Amino acid sequence: MIETFIKKNRDILKKATEKNGKNISDSFGMDLDYLAKIITIIEPFYKFYFRVSTFGVENIPNEGNFLFISNHSGQIPIDGVMIGLSLLFEKKSPILLRSMVERWVPELPFISTIFSKGGQILGTPKNAKRVLDENNSLLIFPEGVKGISKTFKNRYKLAEFGSGFARLAIETQTPIIPIAVIGAEEQIPTIANITNIANLLKIPAMPIPITPLPLPVKYRIYFGEPIYCIDNSEESTEKIKDIIQKMLDDGLKKREHIFW
Amino acid sequence: MKTVLITGIGGNLGKILAKNLHREYNVIGLDRRDIGVLPKDIIHYKYDIRRNRVEDIFKKHKIDTIFHLGVMHNLRENDKEHHEFNIIGTTKLLEYAQSYNVSKFIFLSSANVYGPKATNSQYLNEDEPLMGGANFSDIRDLITLDMLVSSLFWKQPSIQTIILRPVHIVGDLQNGISNYFRISNKVPVLAGFDPMMQLIHISDLIEAFILAMRSNSSGVFNLASSGAEPLSKLIKHLGKKTLPLIDPIFRNIFHYLWRTRFVSFPPEEFDYLKYICMVDTTNAKKELNFNPKYTIFDALDSLNKKSFHNIIPIA
Numbered sequence: 001m002i003e004t005f006i007k008k009n010r011d012i013l014k015k016a017t018e019k020n021g022k023n024i025s026d027s028f029g030m031d032l033d034y035l036a037k038i039i040t041i042i043e044p045f046y047k048f049y050f051r052v053s054t055f056g057v058e059n060i061p062n063e064g065n066f067l068f069i070s071n072h073s074g075q076i077p078i079d080g081v082m083i084g085l086s087l088l089f090e091k092k093s094p095i096l097l098r099s100m101v102e103r104w105v106p107e108l109p110f111i112s113t114i115f116s117k118g119g120q121i122l123g124t125p126k127n128a129k130r131v132l133d134e135n136n137s138l139l140i141f142p143e144g145v146k147g148i149s150k151t152f153k154n155r156y157k158l159a160e161f162g163s164g165f166a167r168l169a170i171e172t173q174t175p176i177i178p179i180a181v182i183g184a185e186e187q188i189p190t191i192a193n194i195t196n197i198a199n200l201l202k203i204p205a206m207p208i209p210i211t212p213l214p215l216p217v218k219y220r221i222y223f224g225e226p227i228y229c230i231d232n233s234e235e236s237t238e239k240i241k242d243i244i245q246k247m248l249d250d251g252l253k254k255r256e257h258i259f260w
Numbered sequence: 261m262k263t264v265l266i267t268g269i270g271g272n273l274g275k276i277l278a279k280n281l282h283r284e285y286n287v288i289g290l291d292r293r294d295i296g297v298l299p300k301d302i303i304h305y306k307y308d309i310r311r312n313r314v315e316d317i318f319k320k321h322k323i324d325t326i327f328h329l330g331v332m333h334n335l336r337e338n339d340k341e342h343h344e345f346n347i348i349g350t351t352k353l354l355e356y357a358q359s360y361n362v363s364k365f366i367f368l369s370s371a372n373v374y375g376p377k378a379t380n381s382q383y384l385n386e387d388e389p390l391m392g393g394a395n396f397s398d399i400r401d402l403i404t405l406d407m408l409v410s411s412l413f414w415k416q417p418s419i420q421t422i423i424l425r426p427v428h429i430v431g432d433l434q435n436g437i438s439n440y441f442r443i444s445n446k447v448p449v450l451a452g453f454d455p456m457m458q459l460i461h462i463s464d465l466i467e468a469f470i471l472a473m474r475s476n477s478s479g480v481f482n483l484a485s486s487g488a489e490p491l492s493k494l495i496k497h498l499g500k501k502t503l504p505l506i507d508p509i510f511r512n513i514f515h516y517l518w519r520t521r522f523v524s525f526p527p528e529e530f531d532y533l534k535y536i537c538m539v540d541t542t543n544a545k546k547e548l549n550f551n552p553k554y555t556i557f558d559a560l561d562s563l564n565k566k567s568f569h570n571i572i573p574i575a
Contacts, residue, residue: 028382029456029490106378106535109452109507116456117490126381 002040009043010036012088016096027134028098028127030119038118039085046085049216050078050183051260054090055251056223060177062093065132066226067174068139069165071158071244072147074184074214075207082219083139083179098131099139102204125164132172140165142237149193149205155185156248161241166233178224178240180247186258187214218260222247261286264473265323267309267353268330269302270295272433273368276466277327278302288321290314291330309349318360325364325473326357331405333435335398335526346401350408357412357419364420366472367409371427371482372399376455376535383540386425386480392537396528413478422472424465426483427539430559431462436529441563447495451504453534454492458484461554461562468550477547482539487556491533497557507534 013032046052060066070083080099087095100123106112121127131138141147146159169176190207198206224247229236262285268274269289275298278287282299289295289304298304307314309330317323332345357365374384375392390407393400412421428437437459441447464485472481495502507530514527544550554562 027488029488031490103379109450111452113452113454116454121382122379124379124381126383126385130381130383 005040005043006036009039009088012094013039013096016088016094026119028119028121028131029116030098031117034117035119038114039088042081042085046082046089050082050219051216052082052086052219052221054086054221054223056225057086057090059223059225060087060091060095061226065135065137065174066095066177067132067165067169068097068137068177068179069240069244070139070141070179070181071156071248072141072143073150073155073181075148075188075190075205075209076214077141077148078187078214079181079184079219080139080141082184083181083221086221087137095137097139098136100128102145125168128164128168129172132168132174138174140168142241145204149190149207150185151191151193151207152185152189156182156252158241158245158248161237163233163237166229166236166240169229169236170233173228175226175228176240177226178244178247180222180224180244180251181219182222182248182251182255183217183219183258186217189215215259217258220251220255222251262324263288263321264325264327265290265317265321266327266329267291267349268328269298269304271329273429273462273465274327274329276462277329277469280466280470285325286321288317288323290317308345310345310352314352315356318356323360323362325366326353326362327469328353328365328367328409331368331402333402336521342398343401346405347408350405354408354412358416362419364422364473365409365412366422366424366469367405369406369409369423369425369480370402371425371458371484371537371539373403373406373425374537374539375399376531376537378535380536380538382456382536383538384482385540386482386543395531396526398526398528410480420476420478422475422478423480424468424472424483425480425539426460426465426468427458427537428460429462429465430459431562432565433462436525437532438563439524441494441498441560444500446501446503447498448505448510448533449491449495449502450507450510450530450533453507454490455532455534455536456488456538457491457494457536457556458488458538459494459556459559461485461552461559463562464552464554464559467553468544468548471548471550475548479543479547481544481548481550482541483544483550484539484541485552485554485556485559488538489556494556494560497560498563 084097087097098119101115101120142161142165143159188209190209192208194206264285265288266274267290269278270291270293281287282302287302292308295304332342373390373392374388390403393403430438468483511527511530517523518526
């Protein structure tokens with residue numbers, strides 16, 4: 001029974017990696033069989049717990065590779081996983097999205113192995129460039145930790161964007177697809193982020209959540225139209241930030257309830 | 261016929277290189293060790309590289325190319341001896357190269373000078389800082405040598421200087437990594453870590469030496485055989501099992517075992533089983549026409565093969 005699900009997901013991954021007649025080469029140690037198993041485990045959460053709805057998938061061209069830029073929220077990076085799955089499940093020519101992890105992740109036993117086999121890459125500019133050069137699509141959260149550790153009162157207000165993604169887009173001539181994720185902000189509401197303790201423990205954030213587990217919020221993922229960065233990176237960064245903020249505001253207006 | 265000086269000719273690599281070169285070049289070896297059986301036309305000087313009479317070799321022969329492989333890696337040797345042999349020996353060799361108009365200086369460094377680190381990019385190029393000594397002081401010797409040799413680039417631009425930085429050399433050798441894969445049917449790894457690795461087959465390395473000798477470029481070049489695989493896959497390929505050890509606990513135990521000479525595996529080398537230290541070989545491919553003929557699995561298969569690596573099709 002479970003084998004059929006794994007096989008189905010393995011086929012999707014195969015389709016995603018053989019796109020455009022080009023084999024996406026992987027020099028980062030991704031293991032597709034392993035990834036298919038992980039996806040099979042997460043799939044029920046995507047379908048039945050967070051009940052992800054996607055909008056604007058048709059905006060993403062079927063050919064080429066892209067830099068996906070999204071808002072980041074929810075204390076734990078479930079948003080990244082849901083975006084990745086939506087591009088595999090909802091798109092006719094599926095996209096296997098690679099994303100970048102924090103610099104301390106390779107120091108964690110087991111987690112580092114799961115991440116690297118699952119196709120996650122350490123976030124260095126060289127790695128980002130290489131992964132795009134190998135025809136992969138890449139997901140970047142320019143807000144970083146500041147975004148994901150937002151407190152509840154700041155929800156859906158974008159934190160400052162790093163401009164690295166825009167430099168990368170200009171350098172590698174990769175089109176950007178803006179993404180707005182709605183729902184993730186409410187999955188683990190936090191009342192405060194005690195940065196002093198976080199600094200003391202040398203961890204990125206110390207949120208005080210009011211729920212131990214993520215709430216079954218409904219995820220809505222909006223994909224915008226591709227944007228080509230040609231002007232300088234600072235201006236492009238602001239431009240993309242404004243576009244995503246507008247997508248968030250519009251999406252929030254349409255949303256009638258957090259949970260359905 | 262051009263004349264080639266190989267330091268450290270008594271080592272496995274030195275011998276294989278000499279055998280590959282002696283038909284085409286006059287090969288002179290410098291090694292304080294016995295070199296065993298080598299073709300008769302190879303002249304061996306059993307000198308210590310630090311001695312002044314090494315200069316006599318340069319007086320007697322017109323050396324065109326120096327292959328400097330004579331770097332002491334024996335971690336058991338006392339630090340002072342180790343350091344002196346490497347630094348003084350290399351400094352003298354560089355002096356002779358300059359005063360006796362040697363046209364080419366090829367130095368065998370190692371990709372270990374970059375060092376395994378959590379924050380390493382997947383593929384490091386030659387400009388990366390040499391951080392290998394941060395946790396592993398024995399690598400500092402090699403880093404110093406690497407830098408000493410690279411000072412030739414500006415000191416003596418007329419000498420064509422080439423520094424080769426291969427990844428782990430695996431084959432019929434008695435070096436750390438080859439012995440690691442031979443340990444037993446259960447190969448120790450660190451629980452929860454499975455870093456990607458590159459290896460180089462001896463024949464690919466010897467080929468790179470020969471390409472370096474024939475090319476007109478100078479510079480620093482990373483080398484690896486084709487492919488990169490997670491450590492667990494390499495062990496599986498050998499038909500062996502992994503023996504997961506928990507890092508901080510076993511590192512400390514190994515520290516003690518190493519001190520008391522129960523193991524030949526210094527605890528600092530645990531980092532190689534934990535983090536990546538992989539190199540980008542684009543430069544060597546472009547400048548030296550280095551095109552590895554072997555894959556990472558071929559390198560593993562050559563672990564216990566006794567073979568004569570005859571590579572050069574004599575030009």
